[in-house]
Amino acid sequence: MVARFKIILLSSLAAIGPLVSEAQVKTQAQIILEDLQVRQNRIFEAYAKEQNPIDKSSMESRLYAIRAEYQSLFSKNENNLAVLVTYGLFLAQIDQRENSLKLLLKADSLDPTNPKVKNQLGNFMTEEASYALGLPYYLGAIKLAPKEPLYHYQLGNLLFYFRKHFVKDGILSESHLNKQMLDAFKNAAEFGSDNLAYRYRYAESFYDIPDADMEEALREWKDIENSTYSETDKQIVRLHQANVYLMLGRKEMVPLLLDQITDPKYDDNKEKILKQLREESD
Numbered sequence: 001m002v003a004r005f006k007i008i009l010l011s012s013l014a015a016i017g018p019l020v021s022e023a024q025v026k027t028q029a030q031i032i033l034e035d036l037q038v039r040q041n042r043i044f045e046a047y048a049k050e051q052n053p054i055d056k057s058s059m060e061s062r063l064y065a066i067r068a069e070y071q072s073l074f075s076k077n078e079n080n081l082a083v084l085v086t087y088g089l090f091l092a093q094i095d096q097r098e099n100s101l102k103l104l105l106k107a108d109s110l111d112p113t114n115p116k117v118k119n120q121l122g123n124f125m126t127e128e129a130s131y132a133l134g135l136p137y138y139l140g141a142i143k144l145a146p147k148e149p150l151y152h153y154q155l156g157n158l159l160f161y162f163r164k165h166f167v168k169d170g171i172l173s174e175s176h177l178n179k180q181m182l183d184a185f186k187n188a189a190e191f192g193s194d195n196l197a198y199r200y201r202y203a204e205s206f207y208d209i210p211d212a213d214m215e216e217a218l219r220e221w222k223d224i225e226n227s228t229y230s231e232t233d234k235q236i237v238r239l240h241q242a243n244v245y246l247m248l249g250r251k252e253m254v255p256l257l258l259d260q261i262t263d264p265k266y267d268d269n270k271e272k273i274l275k276q277l278r279e280e281s282d
Contacts, residue, residue, distance in 0.1 A: 029077050033086055036073070040066050040090060063094055074103075081111050092120055100124075115144035119151055122158070131162035132171060149192030153201065156184035160208060178209045189220075196233070199224050203240065218244045235261045239269050251277060 026034075040063065047059045070087045077083045088103030101124050108117050118141040125134035138155040145151060159166065159181040166172045172180070182205055189202035203224060206217035221244060225237040242257040254277050258270050 029073060029080060029083060032069075032073055033082055036066055036069055036090075037086060040093075044093065066090070067094065067096075079110065081107055081114075084110070085114060085117055089116065089120060092123075097124065112140070113144060115141040115148065115151065118144065119154065122154065126154075126158050126161075129162075131158060131165055132169065134158055135166075135171070147191050149188040149190075149195065149198055152184045152191065153188035153198055156181050156188060156201070156205065159184065160205075181205065182209060182212070196224070196228065199227075206244075214244050214247050218248070232263070235263050235266060239266060239273070242273050246273060246277060246280070251281065 043059050043062055043066070047056060050056050050059065067090070070083075070090060074083055074087050084103050084107035088100050088107060091097075091100035091103065101121075104117050104121055104124075107114065108121060112118075118137045122134045122137035122141065125131070125137060135155075135158060138151060138158060141148070141151040142155065159172075159177055163174075163177055163181070166177055167174050185198075185202040185205045188198040192198040199220070203217055203220040206212040206214060206220075218241065221237050221241045225234050225241070228234060228237070238257045238261050242254045242261075245251070245253040245257065254273065258273065261270055
């Protein structure tokens with residue numbers, strides 16, 4: 001009985017794009033590979049929306065069949081870069097980590113100019129807590145695709161989660177790490193300005209850095225509030241604004257913002273800020 005795999009639906013594992021230009025004549029391998037990409041993406045999209053366990057199981061079986069087709073194609077094209085990358089990323093999506101890592105390492109050695117390969121290798125190293133190895137892969141991906149927000153975002157997360165280790169091991173000084181982390185989240189927010197998660201993380205990153213410019217943090221939270229139509233998002237953002245105003249010593253603004261937060265589920269958060277305000281006012 002083949003072990004069931006776990007499907008990982010990550011934007012970082014998107015299709016690698018056109019394999020050849022329209023002016024080129026496609027080989028048989030390229031035709032097969034593009035067909036596999038189209039079919040796998042349809043299944044992954046359907047899988048993400050499906051709620052019925054029986055239908056999900058059926059989709060997993062179809063992905064097993066696609067994996068077999070990939071393996072057959074790979075056996076005849078072991079040094080084909082497009083096959084290595086696409087098959088390797090597919091295996092990562094279905095959580096076949098060891099085999100995926102082998103293919104992507106080989107692809108990176110054959111052609112070290114593919115940012116998606118470097119990004120995924122960075123993911124592998126980070127998930128194994130090999131933070132020192134993950135750093136150059138993320139930096140390499142950013143160098144090759146400097147305007148891709150995901151790569152900056154993942155670099156920022158790597159530096160945040162392993163900050164103590166980077167400093168302890170002498171890889172980065174604390175001040176250098178803090179600046180690089182803040183810059184990474186800022187770049188993610190700027191290049192991915194339509195993604196609220198990136199912008200939230202940048203605004204929150206000011207909390208993670210001693211002596212951070214909280215005026216800049218406040219400007220970012222205000223920009224986020226102005227760019228969203230969701231009342232839920234606006235109330236969360238106002239909580240952050242109230243907290244930042246308190247940190248800046250502008251206490252008169254805190255109750256004004258808290259009065260604009262009416263959702264009962266934020267009552268505990270409001271009370272914590274008000275308690276701190278009372279303590280600092282005594």
